[in-house]
Amino acid sequence: MIQDFYRKAIRPLLGGLALGLLAGCAPRLAAAPDYRSPQAWLCRPDQSSLCQTDLDATRIAPDGTRTRxxxxxxxxxxxxxxxxxxxxxxxxxxxxxxRPGGEADVTRQQAARFSSVCRVYAPLYRQNTIPALLGLEKNGGELAYQDVRAAWQTYLRDSNNGRPFVLIGHSQGSYHLIRLLAQDIEPDAALRSRLVSALLLGAPVSVPRGQDVGGSFQNVPLCRAADQTGCAVSYSAFAAGVPLPEPGDSPAFGRVPAAAPGQPEQHAACVNPAALTGGQATLHPYFTTKRTFPLLTAVQHRPAPWTSGAAIDTPFVTLPDFVTGECTERGGVSFLEVRVIPHPGSPRTTELGGTVNVAGRDLRAWGLHLIDIDLTQGDLIGLVRTQTAAWLAQPRP
Structure with missing residues (x-):
């Protein structure tokens, strides 16, 4: 599907000649980051950064009333x-x-507001690029992971000082953190004991059906209580009523590969941070008011016109009593099903945005991928706050 997406939507936009010129001018691979340097981090608590300032939100009530x-x-x-x-x-x-571009925008969108409850460390890394994802370039995932691992090791050595920590990732970032947690953190009991939680959104964490641990992780279960620590939250969001990914679709959000013969059946974990034990709950979203992924009109997060009236002058907007979420499994897809709460006569939008759209058509395999974190950001931050208090209250040897 990704290659078809490129062939049908992106090649016509760029044109073969332009694409060839761009590819011929591909940047030389940068040297490995020196994570001892502040310049190798988008966010770090010992420097003024995009994770610390100008993060106010406009709260829009169902009747249109605004509060800053x-x-x-x-x-x-x-x-x-x-x-x-x-x-x-x-x-x-x-x-x-x-050289950060979209990397800085999405870090501000997804991670910056967590600095109200934790000291945020966000490394720059030589990630696998969008052209690589679309099949235009070779896969660079292994190098990207080695950068993430090097940043983690530098953080542990130079900055952690035995403190508790939370892992936060989305999409490619979550894939790298799933691997890091399984290979470097889980086997180290002392290090694992400092894990408050792992928020691994927009990438499938596998668990045996009916269980909370035993797939991607052997010692880190899914979070099922707000005061539980050392646990994981994972989901991919889809709007209610939309077509879901089918076997063979790419990406495979909400799906995991079939288990090997003789092994327990696995499925993708879904943990709703607003309802850890299950069921439907009202979500506490924070959306960015700045467009993300703006380079091509074929691939974009379409920010909703949140309400009629004056423009919003804050970088974030929150809409109470706007959407509900419930972990659901259907057709082999395990996902967070998101529904807009009706408010007849309300001036607020009923549009979610957050889809990957090509020529006016939303790609079903992606769902609400671009706003996975936005939809529950208030709930995730509240969960980190509660889990931190629980971790600090635990007796230590």
Missing amino acids: ETFQADPQAPVDCFYVYPTASWDFAPNADL
Whole structure:
């Protein structure tokens, strides 16, 4: 599907000649980042960064009433958040350079507001690029992972100082963190004991059917209580009523590969941070008011016109009593089903945006991928706050 998407939608936009010129001018692979340097980080608590300032939100009630929510970072937060951003680079190369563009925008969108509850560390890394994802370049995933691992090791050595930590990732970032957690953190009992939670959104974490651990992770279960620590949250969001991915679709959000013969059947985990034990709950979203992924009109997050009236002058908007979410499984897809709550006569939008759209058609395999974190950001931040308090209350040897 990705290659078809490129062939039918993107090649006509760029044109063969332009594409050839762009590919011929592909940037040379940057040297490995030196994660001892502040320049190798988008967010770090010892430097003024996009994760600490100008993060206010406009709260729009169902009747259209607006209230400004002033954001306050907590530089003394007792827990760290290590965040890895999703695919955001348009560099025509297998791996991105280290000059942030979309990487900074999506970090601000997804991770910056967590600085109210934790000290955010967000490394730059030579990620697998969008052209590589579309089949225009070779896959650069292994190099990207080695950068993430090097950033983690530098953080542990130089900055952690035995503090508790939260892992936060989305899409490509979650894939790297799933691997890091399984290979480097899980086997180390002392390090694992400092894990407050792992928020691994927009990438499938596998679990045996009916269980909370035993697939992707052997010692880190899914979170089922707000005061539970050392656990994971994972989901992919789809709007209610839309066609779901079918076997063979790419990407495979909400699906995991079939189990090997003789092994327990696996499925993709779905944990709703607003209802950890299951059921439907009202979500607490924070949406960015800035367009993301703007380079091609064929691939874009379409920001909703949140309400009629004056323009919104804050970088975020939150809409209380706007959407519900419920973990659902249908047709082999395990997902967070999102529904807009009807408010007849309300001036607020009923549109979610957040889809990958090609020539006016939403690609079913992606669902609401571009706003996976936005939809529950208030719930995720609240969960980190509660889990941190629970971790700090636990007796230590």
